[in-house]
Amino acid sequence: MFRKLLFLSLLLAVNVTLAAEQIRSYQVSVNPLKMNKIAKQFEVVQKLEKGFEVYVLEERVPEFLKLAPHAVLLQKNIHSETADKAIPVYRNYAQVENDLKAFAADFKNLATLETYGVTKQGRNLYVLKLSTGGENKPRLMITAATHGDELITTEVLFNLTGELLKGYGVDARLTKILDGRDIYIIPVVSADSFEARQRYVQNMDPNRAYPWPDEPNNKTVDVIQSMMDLTNKVKFTGSLDLHAYGKLVMYPWGYTRKAPTNAADVVTFKDLVVSMAKDNQYKAGQISTTIYVAEGSSADYFYWKTGTKAVAAELGKEKIPHWDKIPAITTEAREMVWTFLEYFN
Numbered sequence: 338m339f340r341k342l343l344f345l346s347l348l349l350a351v352n353v354t355l356a357a358e359q360i361r362s363y364q365v366s367v368n369p370l371k372m373n374k375i376a377k378q379f380e381v382v383q384k385l386e387k388g389f390e391v392y393v394l395e396e397r398v399p400e401f402l403k404l405a406p407h408a409v410l411l412q413k414n415i416h417s418e419t420a421d422k423a424i425p426v427y428r429n430y431a432q433v434e435n436d437l438k439a440f441a442a443d444f445k446n447l448a449t450l451e452t453y454g455v456t457k458q459g460r461n462l463y464v465l466k467l468s469t470g471g472e473n474k475p476r477l478m479i480t481a482a483t484h485g486d487e488l489i490t491t492e493v494l495f496n497l498t499g500e501l502l503k504g505y506g507v508d509a510r511l512t513k514i515l516d517g518r519d520i521y522i523i524p525v526v527s528a529d530s531f532e533a534r535q536r537y538v539q540n541m542d543p544n545r546a547y548p549w550p551d552e553p554n555n556k557t558v559d560v561i562q563s564m565m566d567l568t569n570k571v572k573f574t575g576s577l578d579l580h581a582y583g584k585l586v587m588y589p590w591g592y593t594r595k596a597p598t599n600a601a602d603v604v605t606f607k608d609l610v611v612s613m614a615k616d617n618q619y620k621a622g623q624i625s626t627t628i629y630v631a632e633g634s635s636a637d638y639f640y641w642k643t644g645t646k647a648v649a650a651e652l653g654k655e656k657i658p659h660w661d662k663i664p665a666i667t668t669e670a671r672e673m674v675w676t677f678l679e680y681f682n
Contacts (some may be wrong), residue, residue, distance in 0.1 A: 339601075340397040355382050355448040357533065357535065358394075358416065358533070358535040358536065358537065359392065359394070359395035359414050359416075359577060360392050360394055360395070360414065360415045360416070360536060361391055361392070361393045361394075361395060361398060361410060361412065361413055361414065361415070362382070362390055362391070362393075362408040362409065362410075362411040362412040362415050363390070363391050363393060363401070363405065363408040363409060363410055363411060364385055364388050364389070364390060364391075364411055365388050365389050365390075365391050365405050365408045365409075366387050366388030366389075366407075366573055367388070368408075368482040369491065371404065371405070372389070372629070373470070373630065374402075374404055375391060375404050375405060375584060376629055376630045376632075377632060378400075378401075378404070378630070379391050379392065379393055379397070379401060379632075380392040380542050380545065381629040381631065382583075382628075383583050383628060384628060384629070389629055389646075390411065390430060391405075391408070391468075392415065395414075395535070395542060396540075396599065398488075405455045408564065413630050415486075416535075416536075417487065418532070423462070426660040427488045427491075427657070427660070428491060428492070428495070429532060430460060430525065430528055430531055430532040433463075433491065433524055433525050433531075434461070434463065437444070437450050437463050437465050437496060437524070438450060440465055440498065440499070441465065442503075444502045444505075446469075447467055447468070447502055447505055447515065448465055448466070448467055448502060449465070449466045449468070450463060450464075450465050450466075451463070451464050451465075451466060452464075452558070453514070453563055453564075453566070453567045454560070454562075454564075454566065454567070455563075456528050456529045456559055456560055456628070457529060457539070457558075457559045458529045460523075460528040460529060460532070461528075462523075462526075462528060462560065462563050462666075463523070463524075463525075464521050464522065464523050465498065465500070465521070465522040465523075465524075466519065466520070466521050466522075466565065466572070467498075467501065467515060467519070467520040467521075468515075468519045468520070469505075469515055469516050472616065474517060474518050474519050475518050475574040475575065475681035475682065476517070476518075476519045476521065476567070476571055476572070476573050476574050477518050477519070477520050477521065477574060477575045477576070477577075477655075477677075477678060477681055478520075478522075478523065478571075478573045478575075478576040478577070479494060479520065479521070479522055479523070479576070479577045479578075479579065479674065479677075480512025480523040480524075480526050480564075480577070480579065480633060480635070481493070481524050481525065481526070481578075481579040482524065482525040482527060482531045483526040483527055483543050483544050483580065483635065483640070484527065484530070484536045484537075484542075484543065484544065484580065485525075485527045485529070485530025485531040485532075485533065485534065485535050485536060485537075485538070485655075486530070486534055486535060486536040486537075486656050486657070487579075487580055487581040487582075487656045487657075488534070488656065488657045489581045489582075489652060489653060489655065489656060489657060489658055489663065489666055490579040490580060490581050490652060491524045491525055492663050492667075493579065493652060493663070493666055493667050493670050494522065494524045494579060494674055495524055496663070496664075496667045497667065497670065497671060497674055498522050498524075500671075501514065501515060501520070509593060510675070511675075514675065514678050514679060515584055517682055518678060518681065518682075520678065521571070521573070523564075526543065526560055526564060527543050528560065529560070529628065530543070534612055537631045538558045538559075538560060539558050539559075541556070542633075543558060543560060543561050544578075544580075544631075544633070544634050544635060545631065545633035545634070546561045546633055547561060547565065547633045547634060547635055547637065547638035548559050548633070548638060549591075549592040549632055549633055549634075549637045549638065549641060550580060550592070550637075551592060551593075551632075552632065552633070555632075555633055555636070557582050564635070565638065565642075568638075568639055568642070568645065569642060569643065570642045572644075572645070573643065573645045574645065574646065574681050575637075575645060575647070575648070575677065575680070575681045576636075576639050576645050576646070576647045576648065577648050577649075577650060577674065577677050578635050578636060578647070578648070578649045579650055579652060579670075580649060580650065580651045580652065581651060581652045581653055581655065582651055582652060582653050582654050582655055582656055583620075583628070583651035583654075584617070584618075584619045584620060584651060584652075584653065584654065585615045585619055585621075585628070585649075585650065585651040586610045586614050586619045586620075586621050586648060586650045586651075586673065587610065587621070587622055587623060587624040587627050587628070587636070587648065587649050587650075587651075588606035588607075588609070588610055588622075588623055588624065588630075588640075588642075588646075588647070588648055588649075589606070589623070589624060589634075589636050589637045589639055589640045589647060590623065590624065590625055590640075591624035591625050591630065591631040591632070591634040591636060591637050592625070592630065592631065592632040592633070592634070592637050593624075593625060593630065594623075594625045594626060596623060597640070602640075602646075605646060606623075606646065606648075607621075609646065609648065609677070609680055610622065610648060611675045612676050612680065613648070613650070613673045613677055613680075614673065615672075616672035616673065616676075617669050617670070617672065617673055617676075619650070619651075619673070621651075624637075624649065625638060634649065635647065635649070636648065636649045646681070647653060648677065650670075650673065652666055652669070652670055653666045653669065
């Protein structure tokens with residue numbers, strides 16, 4: 338009885354928090370010119386059989402409907418279906434902090450926990466560095482929960498990080514991965530919105546809050562500024578940003594349908610994402626042609642600013658699947674992530 342009451346109280350707390358952010362989902366089917374205008378102002382989530390799915394904050398619905406008056410409402414609130422998915426099973430931010438500290442304490446010879454910023458609400462932003470020492474290794478970064486409501490990405494990244502650490506010296510493949518690279522793990526990019534189980538940060542889409550070549554002064558938010566500061570300091574060789582959902586693995590550019598001008602980079606990107614998708618059969622391609630034009634993404638910024646071979650992956654079919662699906666989605670992601678890490682040597 339106590340466990341049931343605790344579950345219900347936690348679930349009620351989550352639902353109260355979710356009420357603070359209302360995001361509608363629409364199906365939009367318009368001409369390319371109008372779609373371009375929509376994509377510049379709202380989040381295009383995925384391609385549908387007819388048109389695209391677009392997320393719209395409740396307060397911006399009138400503005401959106403002026404652009405797309407015939408849009409079809411899919412969900413009145415994208416957070417409304419989370420109540421039956423055992424959200425309390427997923428980590429909150431305090432548990433993220435504790436589990437990161439546990440990794441650093443249990444694997445002192447492999448893992449170092451550092452902070453790289455503080456959020457507007459005062460939460461520390463953590464990066465777990467996995468390294469066996471040595472110099473001149475590729476520096477690789479894997480991030481999750483850029484959108485705070487994509488809880489599955491954090492769970493998958495924790496699972497795979499644990500496998501890497503526990504496999505060192507036991508599993509030949511994982512040992513070789515860790516010996517040959519410095520790996521930076523960030524299981525939650527947007528700590529405040531993650532704790533609130535909300536998608537956006539200060540009513541802004543964090544994955545549209547990076548500058549890009551045509552808009553070097555794009556407005557940003559605290560957590561993304563901290564991420565930019567980190568990446569500009571470390572200058573990662575490769576990065577993988579985990580999102581949910583869609584079963585996609587993609588490379589820049591997102592802000593334009595044009596391919597990067599460096600032909601060698603295009604060859605590398607194509608080979609990388611196709612290799613990553615070989616096992617799980619995710620759709621692989623350029624962001625702007627695989628989903629739609631997306632200005633202000635992390636992949637574009639990292640590649641533009643530091644030459645990072647930046648990749649974005651959309652895991653599974655749900656942002657918050659029922660807890661019993663977490664192992665299967667981890668399995669679906671495992672070979673993709675190992676392939677990404679092994680690509681840089």
